[in-house]
Amino acid sequence: MSDFDLRKPNALSLFRLLFASLVIISHSQELIDGNSNREVLKNIFGTLTSGQVAVYSFFFISGFLVLDSAMRSSIYTFMSRRVLRIVPGFVVAYLISISLVFWLGGGDFDELSPSRWAAKLFKMALLLNPAQVGSAFAGSHAPDVNGSLWTIAYEFRCYVLVAIVVFCVGHATLVFSTISVLLAIMLVSSISQGVYFRYDLGNFEPIGNVDDAVRFTMIFSIGALFQLLKENVRRSNRVALLCCILLIAGMFSERLAPLAVGVFGGYLLLYLAFLNENSVLNSINRRNDISYGVYLYAWPVQKLMIMYVPAITPMQLTILTLPIAVCAGFLSWHLVEKRAIHMRLPILRWRSGERNRVYPTGGPSMQ
Numbered sequence: 001m002s003d004f005d006l007r008k009p010n011a012l013s014l015f016r017l018l019f020a021s022l023v024i025i026s027h028s029q030e031l032i033d034g035n036s037n038r039e040v041l042k043n044i045f046g047t048l049t050s051g052q053v054a055v056y057s058f059f060f061i062s063g064f065l066v067l068d069s070a071m072r073s074s075i076y077t078f079m080s081r082r083v084l085r086i087v088p089g090f091v092v093a094y095l096i097s098i099s100l101v102f103w104l105g106g107g108d109f110d111e112l113s114p115s116r117w118a119a120k121l122f123k124m125a126l127l128l129n130p131a132q133v134g135s136a137f138a139g140s141h142a143p144d145v146n147g148s149l150w151t152i153a154y155e156f157r158c159y160v161l162v163a164i165v166v167f168c169v170g171h172a173t174l175v176f177s178t179i180s181v182l183l184a185i186m187l188v189s190s191i192s193q194g195v196y197f198r199y200d201l202g203n204f205e206p207i208g209n210v211d212d213a214v215r216f217t218m219i220f221s222i223g224a225l226f227q228l229l230k231e232n233v234r235r236s237n238r239v240a241l242l243c244c245i246l247l248i249a250g251m252f253s254e255r256l257a258p259l260a261v262g263v264f265g266g267y268l269l270l271y272l273a274f275l276n277e278n279s280v281l282n283s284i285n286r287r288n289d290i291s292y293g294v295y296l297y298a299w300p301v302q303k304l305m306i307m308y309v310p311a312i313t314p315m316q317l318t319i320l321t322l323p324i325a326v327c328a329g330f331l332s333w334h335l336v337e338k339r340a341i342h343m344r345l346p347i348l349r350w351r352s353g354e355r356n357r358v359y360p361t362g363g364p365s366m367q
Contacts, residue, residue, distance in 0.1 A: 003235040004226070004270050006068055009282040011273045012061060016291040017284065019054035023148070024298045024325060026051025028317040031302050034141035038314070045251040053261055055151055056219050060266045062155060063223025066162055067172070075167040081341075082159045087127070088340035089332055090152050093296040094124045097146035098133050101300040105145060105307060107136035127153040137303055148299040151216070154208060158220040173228045176221045183218035188255045219262040226266060233267075240271045293332030298325040 001007070026049045029039040036042050041050045048056075070078050098120050103109070111134040120130055129150035137143035165175045207213040226233060243264040250260025276282075285291060301324050305317055312320075 002230040002233070004230045004233060004274055006065070008274060009277045009279075011275075011279065011281045011284070012065070013285040013289060013291075014281050015269060015273055016058070016061060016289070017294065019057050020291045020294040020298070020325075020329075021322060022054040023051045023295060024302070024321050025318050026054070027299065027302055028314045028321065031142060031299075032306055032312070032314060032317065041251070045257070047251055047254045047257040048261070053265070056215070056258060056261045057265065057269060058151075059155065059158070059216050059219045060223040060226075060262055060269065062158065063220035063225075064227045064266075064270070065223075066159060067166070067176075067224040067227045070162050070166040071172075075163055078167075079159070079163055082156070084340045084343050085337070086152065086156055086159075089292055089296060089337045090127055090149065091124060092332070092336050093146065093293075094130055094149060096297075097149070097300055098130045101145045101304070102133050102136045104304055105136035106138065107134045107145075109134075111135060127156050129153075137307060140303070140306065142303075144299070145303075146296070146299050148295055154213060154216045155220075157207065157213070158217060161217065161220075162224070173225070176224045176228065180218055180221040180225060183214050183221065184259050187214050187218060187258060215258050219258065219266075222262040222266055226270065233270075235271050235274060240268060243267045243271075288330070288333055289337075290326060290329030290333050292337060293329030294325045295329075296332065297328035301325055301328070 026039055030036045030049070030051075036049055039049045039051075041048060041053060066082070069081065073081070116134075120133065123130060127149075129147065130145055131147075131150075132143050133145050136145050165172050169175055247260050247264035247268065250256045250264065253260075298321055301321050302317060305312060305320060309316075
C-alpha cells in the first residue's frame with residue numbers, strides 16, 4: 001500500500017481546518033487598511049501571503065482527493081457528489097451575504113433595482129462572488145460583502161476538468177502531467193513578460209481571471225498527479241528536508257513561489273498528513289468538517305467587526321473572528337452541508353451498485 005493511500009488514517013481534515021484559519025489570520029492583517037506588508041510570509045519573502053499559501057494548499061488537497069473520488073465513481077455519481085458538496089453551502093452563504101451582511105454593513109436596499117438583484121442571483125448560479133453590493137462597507141478597504149467566495153468557481157471548474165479527463169479523455173497521468181507543465185510555463189513566463197496584459201487576457205468569463213485560473217488549475221493538477229503517482233512517491237525524511245529547503249528558496253521568487261508551494265509544499269503537506277496513523281490529530285475535523293463554513297463566513301465576520309470596532313487591531317480581529325467563524329462553520333455543516341451530502345440526484349437512485357461513500361473534495365469545500 002502506498003505511503004499516501006487514503007485508506008490510511010491521515011490528518012488532511014485537520015490541515016483543511018488549519019488552512020481555513022490561516023486565511024483568517026492573513027485577512028486580519030490586510031482588511032483593516034489594505035496593508036499586506038505586515039503579514040508574516042509577505043514580510044519575510046515579499047511574494048505570497050499566508051492566505052494565498054493556504055488557498056493554494058486547498059487546491060492541492062482538492063486535486064489529490066477529488067481525483068481519487070472520480071476514479072472510484074461513475075460520472076453521474078462523481079458530479080452529483082461534487083455539486084451537492086459545494087453548491088448548497090455556497091448558495092446559503094451567498095444569500096446571507098447579499099442580504100443580512102449587506103444590511104449590517106450599512107447597505108441600503110432601496111439602491112438595488114430588481115435588475116441588479118437578478119444579476120446577483122445569476123452570478124450565484126455561476127458560483128461567482130457577489131462582490132460589492134451597493135453601499136455596503138462603503139469607504140472601507142475591499143468593500144466586498146464576501147470576498148472569500150470568488151475561489152469557489154475556480155474549484156468547481158477543476159471538478160469539471162477532472163470529469164472530462166477521467167470519463168471522456170482517459171490517460172489521466174499524461175493529461176495532468178501535460179497540464180501541470182504547460183501551466184507552470186505559462187505562469188513563470190506571464191509574470192515576467194506581461195503576457196496577460198499584452199494580449200488583454202485579464203478576464204475571460206468561462207474561466208474567470210486567466211492568471212488566477214492558471215495558478216489554481218496548475219496546483220490542482222499537481223495534487224492530482226500526486227494521487228496518480230502515489231505508488232511511486234515515498235514518505236522520506238530526506239526528501240521532506242530537501243523539499244523544505246526548495247520551498248523556502250522558491251518562496252523568494254514571485255515567479256516560482258506558486259509552483260514551489262504546489263510541488264514542494266504539496267509533498268510536505270502529504271508527508272505531515274500521513275506522518276502518524278495512530279495520532280489523535282487524524283480525527284480532528286474528520287466527522288464534522290466545519291472548514292468549508294469557516295472559510296465561507298470568516299470574511300463577513302471580519303468586515304463587520306472592522307466596521308463596528310474601527311480601532312480593532314489585527315491580533316484582536318483574529319482572536320475574535322476565529323471562534324465566531326468556527327460556530328458559523330458548525331452551523332453550516334450541520335444545517336446545510338451534511339444534509340446535502342447525503343442527498344442523491346434522482347438519476348442516481350436506481351444505481352444500487354454505486355458505493356455510498358462520501359469523498360472529500362479538498363479546496364475550501366471539503367469532504
